[in-house]
Amino acid sequence: MESITLPATVRELGQMAEARGMKASELLEELAAQLPTPQPPAGYTLAEGCSDYYVGTETKTDAWVVAAGWDADTATHQIEAWTVKDQNLTPAQALEMAAALTAAAKAGHA
Structure with a gap:
């Protein structure tokens, strides 16, 4: 080096x-x-309209979205999670979202 x-x-x-x-x-x-300069993880692409934020895998259902992100300024993984139209989740939807969050967290922690 x-x-x-x-x-x-x-x-x-x-x-x-x-x-x-x-x-x-x-x-x-x-x-x-x-x-x-820090490089984003494989499979991440520059987010539209951003110069330092990359997006990875996005998991969607009709009720929620979980997306993996990576901040080039801090070289850290982030997870975005939100419900569609600010709706409440059913217990089944919450469990699905929890599984997606867990998968995204494991991918960013590897």
Whole structure:
């Protein structure tokens, strides 16, 4: 793995840039391009209208939706769950939703 030397202070950034004959903003841009970026899990796609949130498997019924998500800013899995039209769930629907939530949580925890 390649190591990247990053400045710890603004002063150090200026000194590093000066030593390379660059502006501090140019060096900062160069360093940012070298940093590793978190990659979404396999099968996740960028959510429509988002630049940092990915969606995975979505399970739907006529009463509820459970969707797996992944936040690139924090590199964490998330689970979205909601009922359709804010309706109450029957006990059977709640059990189905609980099973879908459990499956999504296990997939994100692996």
